[in-house]
Amino acid sequence: MNKRIILTAAVFGALAVVCGAFGAHGLKNTLSPYQLDIWQKGVDYQFYHTFAILYLSTFARYKNKLIGLSFLFFCLGILLFSGSLYLLAVKDSLHLNFASILGPITPVGGLCFILGWVFLFLAAFRDK
Numbered sequence: 001m002n003k004r005i006i007l008t009a010a011v012f013g014a015l016a017v018v019c020g021a022f023g024a025h026g027l028k029n030t031l032s033p034y035q036l037d038i039w040q041k042g043v044d045y046q047f048y049h050t051f052a053i054l055y056l057s058t059f060a061r062y063k064n065k066l067i068g069l070s071f072l073f074f075c076l077g078i079l080l081f082s083g084s085l086y087l088l089a090v091k092d093s094l095h096l097n098f099a100s101i102l103g104p105i106t107p108v109g110g111l112c113f114i115l116g117w118v119f120l121f122l123a124a125f126r127d128k
Contacts, residue, residue, distance in 0.1 A: 002057050005071055009054040012078055016046040019086065027090070035089045042085030049074045049113060052120070059123060066123035073116035081109025 023031075023039040031039065053074050059067045084105040091099035 005053060005057040008071075008075060009050050009057070012046060012050040012053065012075075016043055016050055019043050019046065019082075023089075030093050031089060035092070038085050039089035042082040042089070045085075045113070046078050046082040049078050049116070052116065056120070059127070064123050064127075066119045066126065070116045070119035070123060073112045073119060077109045077112035077116060079109070080105055080112060084109060 019039075020043040023036060023043060027036060027039060053071060056067055056071050056074070084102040087096060087099055088102050088106070090096070091102070
């Protein structure tokens with residue numbers, strides 16, 4: 001599990017750098033400042049939770065089910081929260097008609113982040 005957590009964090013981290021650079025350089029002339037802010041919020045939260053996933057690797061040796069749940073919810077949070085923000089930021093530029101359904105997905109991703117932190121808390125609390 002430790003290797004899987006580290007590999008996942010590495011992929012999410014690399015993608016966060018790519019998304020950050022793309023937003024700063026590739027989208028700055030295409031998106032409004034508000035849309036760029038939405039994009040950057042997705043990048044920021046992806047980075048925060050990539051570091052949280054990497055931190056989970058220090059607990060992974062315990063084979064704790066709570067760490068597995070934290071890992072799962074942090075990953076889902078990145079995909080749902082950051083992913084929906086990326087799509088919301090570019091929906092007008094790419095004429096994404098389905099993007100109106102993304103608004104409710106963002107808070108579900110935020111809830112996943114919260115659950116990831118709660119499970120991390122419980123894992124640390126129960127650790128002897």
